[in-house]
Amino acid sequence: MEKKLNTPRPGGVSRRDFMKGIGSGALGTAVLAPLRGQTIATKKGRVPVYDRKTIALTVNGQKLSLDVEASETLLDALRDKLDLTGAKKVCDRGECGGCTVLLDGVPVYACMTLAVRADGKAVKTVEGLAESGRLTPVQEAFIEKDGYQCGYCTPGFIMTTTALLEKNPSPSLDEIKRALSGNLCRCGNYAKIYQAVDAAAKKTKGA
Amino acid sequence: MRGKAYISYARGDAERQARPAKAAAVPPPATQPEPPKPVFSHIGKATPRVDGREIVTGRAKFTHDIKLQGMLIGKILRSPHAAAEVVAIDLAPALAVPGVRAALKLAEGKVRYAGQQVAAVAAVDERTAEKALGLVKVQYRTLPFVVDWERARDAAAPQVRDGRPNLDKLNDYNRGDVEKGFAEAEVVFEGTYRTAFEVHHPAETHGSIAAWEGDHLVVYDSTQAVHGVRDGLARALKVPAANVTVIKNYMGGGFGSKLSVGDYTVVAANLARETGRPVKVLLSRRDNAVCVGYRPSSNQTYRIGAKKDGTLTALRMTNIACGGIAAGDDCSEPVVDVYKCPHCKVDEQTVYTNVGAQRARRAPGHTPGAFALEGAMDELAAALDMDPLELRRKNYSTRNQGDTGLPYSSKGLDKCYDLGAKAIGWERRNRRPGEGKAEGPVRRGLGMATSIWSGAGVPGTLADIVLYPDMSVEVICGTQDIGCGTRTHMAVVAAETLGLEPKEITVKLGNSDYPWAPISGGSLTAPSVAPAVRDAALKAVERLKAVAAARLKVDPADVVMAERKFASKSDPGKAVAFAEVYRDLRRETPFHGERGGMPGDQYAFNTFGAHFAEVEVDTETGRVRVLKYVAAQDSGRIVSKLTAESQVVGGVTQGLSNGLFEERVMDDATGTVVNPNLRDYKIATSLDIPEITVLFADVDDPRINNLGVKGLGEPAHVPSSGAIANAVYNAIGVHVREIPMTPKRVLEALKRKEAGS
Numbered sequence: 004m005e006k007k008l009n010t011p012r013p014g015g016v017s018r019r020d021f022m023k024g025i026g027s028g029a030l031g032t033a034v035l036a037p038l039r040g041q042t043i044a045t046k047k048g049r050v051p052v053y054d055r056k057t058i059a060l061t062v063n064g065q066k067l068s069l070d071v072e073a074s075e076t077l078l079d080a081l082r083d084k085l086d087l088t089g090a091k092k093v094c095d096r097g098e099c100g101g102c103t104v105l106l107d108g109v110p111v112y113a114c115m116t117l118a119v120r121a122d123g124k125a126v127k128t129v130e131g132l133a134e135s136g137r138l139t140p141v142q143e144a145f146i147e148k149d150g151y152q153c154g155y156c157t158p159g160f161i162m163t164t165t166a167l168l169e170k171n172p173s174p175s176l177d178e179i180k181r182a183l184s185g186n187l188c189r190c191g192n193y194a195k196i197y198q199a200v201d202a203a204a205k206k207t208k209g210a
Numbered sequence: 211m212r213g214k215a216y217i218s219y220a221r222g223d224a225e226r227q228a229r230p231a232k233a234a235a236v237p238p239p240a241t242q243p244e245p246p247k248p249v250f251s252h253i254g255k256a257t258p259r260v261d262g263r264e265i266v267t268g269r270a271k272f273t274h275d276i277k278l279q280g281m282l283i284g285k286i287l288r289s290p291h292a293a294a295e296v297v298a299i300d301l302a303p304a305l306a307v308p309g310v311r312a313a314l315k316l317a318e319g320k321v322r323y324a325g326q327q328v329a330a331v332a333a334v335d336e337r338t339a340e341k342a343l344g345l346v347k348v349q350y351r352t353l354p355f356v357v358d359w360e361r362a363r364d365a366a367a368p369q370v371r372d373g374r375p376n377l378d379k380l381n382d383y384n385r386g387d388v389e390k391g392f393a394e395a396e397v398v399f400e401g402t403y404r405t406a407f408e409v410h411h412p413a414e415t416h417g418s419i420a421a422w423e424g425d426h427l428v429v430y431d432s433t434q435a436v437h438g439v440r441d442g443l444a445r446a447l448k449v450p451a452a453n454v455t456v457i458k459n460y461m462g463g464g465f466g467s468k469l470s471v472g473d474y475t476v477v478a479a480n481l482a483r484e485t486g487r488p489v490k491v492l493l494s495r496r497d498n499a500v501c502v503g504y505r506p507s508s509n510q511t512y513r514i515g516a517k518k519d520g521t522l523t524a525l526r527m528t529n530i531a532c533g534g535i536a537a538g539d540d541c542s543e544p545v546v547d548v549y550k551c552p553h554c555k556v557d558e559q560t561v562y563t564n565v566g567a568q569r570a571r572r573a574p575g576h577t578p579g580a581f582a583l584e585g586a587m588d589e590l591a592a593a594l595d596m597d598p599l600e601l602r603r604k605n606y607s608t609r610n611q612g613d614t615g616l617p618y619s620s621k622g623l624d625k626c627y628d629l630g631a632k633a634i635g636w637e638r639r640n641r642r643p644g645e646g647k648a649e650g651p652v653r654r655g656l657g658m659a660t661s662i663w664s665g666a667g668v669p670g671t672l673a674d675i676v677l678y679p680d681m682s683v684e685v686i687c688g689t690q691d692i693g694c695g696t697r698t699h700m701a702v703v704a705a706e707t708l709g710l711e712p713k714e715i716t717v718k719l720g721n722s723d724y725p726w727a728p729i730s731g732g733s734l735t736a737p738s739v740a741p742a743v744r745d746a747a748l749k750a751v752e753r754l755k756a757v758a759a760a761r762l763k764v765d766p767a768d769v770v771m772a773e774r775k776f777a778s779k780s781d782p783g784k785a786v787a788f789a790e791v792y793r794d795l796r797r798e799t800p801f802h803g804e805r806g807g808m809p810g811d812q813y814a815f816n817t818f819g820a821h822f823a824e825v826e827v828d829t830e831t832g833r834v835r836v837l838k839y840v841a842a843q844d845s846g847r848i849v850s851k852l853t854a855e856s857q858v859v860g861g862v863t864q865g866l867s868n869g870l871f872e873e874r875v876m877d878d879a880t881g882t883v884v885n886p887n888l889r890d891y892k893i894a895t896s897l898d899i900p901e902i903t904v905l906f907a908d909v910d911d912p913r914i915n916n917l918g919v920k921g922l923g924e925p926a927h928v929p930s931s932g933a934i935a936n937a938v939y940n941a942i943g944v945h946v947r948e949i950p951m952t953p954k955r956v957l958e959a960l961k962r963k964e965a966g967s
Contacts (some may be wrong), residue, residue, distance in 0.1 A: 098887060179896075188413075
């Protein structure tokens, strides 16, 4: 017998609570193609309709210009065009945090962020954390506390943790749990991940 | 030796087949004096993972991350119908799309579930492939179907398999005379327990990249079994196994759903052959919910007879399992093996439905079996007015209760009971279920459950150690690190044996060209691979000692290894540094290790564990929160403390998730999965996790292998949902008897209690 699910999430906070900057992804290339060459009304006046755009952005400190499709996600652009495969495509719909990157310092789900939204902004991915090979306290703490198992969700957790400690250098256990609630770890190593975040906070303060 | 022939994961008991079927007549061997406990520098210590840096920097390349020169993207079209005749497939419109390089028909005749593969295309990029897939024209003649297992049992229900009934025999077992046992009983308890369809949902979805290099096929696969996938591909493609190489460097979880070659892997290989280019086929999150397995459901009824003092006299279990178009899981091993009882009878049936085939899910059969058996034991304890832990101790068995009757090679379950009870504060439980102090609508309770699992490892597993004159050391094994820390275990065992540091060891694994190792499933990896590495390393040390002896002009038997030197025992002044001895090897030198056999005619080899949970239940909302959790495991010698703790934490968390949230829901009207994503299919998040204490019983087992290592992955998961369910019972005085224990089910149970039924 299978019944309809009826399971409110204990804690009451949805995974998407911390999500910022969802682009207007509904307008895909197929829709836009016939409109090419026309203009569309926006708050800033009429702007030309585009199905591709060259955007200028900073990725891990490096200035780049990138030709992207209007409907291309930041995650696809990073993974396919820049070979930055640290951010992972796990659910592809903003449910799990495996693709978390920092956009101007704010953690976003790259699978739900259009690449064009990164125009003029700074993107940081897990590959950009360790400068000249020196791990950050967050990365060190995840290794020391074994805050992972298969490691697939780890880049997402590390980016969320990095943003958390930037905002709140001494999070309580409850604050850690809440901050990480937008990232899923299917191996189920949350208990070790809290320890890693706590150790990272202590390291960061000590550094 | 290629040992794959005797690996049968479905039974969860690979090594069991190495045991004779009837050996009960063998007298118990005389107790041998236990050797003193060895002192280790690395084994059992908290060694950080040797691949940690790769993971935290994002440099670890998973299958999804691999891109080959000229690679095409393959996509698979799946049936929207739960049962249909495929009348015609027209690939022409898809092939006409610019950028499409190949298309294949995959279905012939009938499709039997929604999500079954029908056709595939390969194109220059994902969008083109998706567009082309939408243009494939498939003509279906839809057929009646059934996806609800209870309805599928009706004689009038649509037949899932042609000419065969939906309800079929799965398993039976008998020892003693169960009717006699019930006649002897002073108390008889009976109850039915249900478990849901749980989807694996590994973070990395299933996927493969196939590339032909002439006649040789190279496949990157997200798999738990590089050798198994190689052999499966060779069979499917009719090419020699020697011409196939399967590689898995990093893998984002599998939990049993990646144990053999996937349809998608064969599709990738065929599309690559057709186009002459590498082809990548990745499944979607939705695919993960419809076509790569799940844990079968179970509907288990237990009837247990006991004397007033708790001595069990009869165990009767029936089950109806459902695994879609495949058979469900045998859930009887806990009832057959865990408790001493002369009379035990099992009848299990399976029912077929128009749903994708189940696949092994962490501890197949055991996790639902333990939930149900342990629930029944707690309800029996209440009927006897007995401490549930006392009831378990009363029926403790030091021998296998099933086929062999042999004594266990080691069994630290009693120690797990002691450790766990102390750590959770067992005396704090409600003396009778539901008798606790009420704080408004909230009730608290404590519960526990027991696990037995195999996990002895596979004799014949191979590993090589290669020593280089520059003192670098390689350890090579065709096993997989699926997140359990296998790279680190291999480095720890090699370093320990060679007197080096783990970080000095280069670990190579995840390639079917390397020496044979079993699937990374069934808790087989550590007890298979660690002993093989140990064996190779011991042989290497022997050679190094001989080389050192020649240098020192002493007998090799006189040479000892300490502090990165080889020295003469009789004349400690004579010593030579490691570096010089390695240099004297002159070329790289391989040593072949093998995991030896076990005295399976004398002993039963198993792993054990006891889990304890404390919960609070809101009797108004039905919400359950786990407050505290203690897991005590007997998995023999622990190789690496950090990774072992993580594995237990993960097993507990997944059990909590299964116990409270996870359930795949089918739609009867359309025959499709209603919740094929990570929003509607609920899994535990960071907000659901209690304080988890992990304890190891640290029991020596000199018979099982040269290191006394047993498996851990599954034992850490088996009793978890059962312990939580029993804690809920202790809190509210009624057993919910069905997982996941959603608020709705908790409230229904409370209503039953009120109604006094």
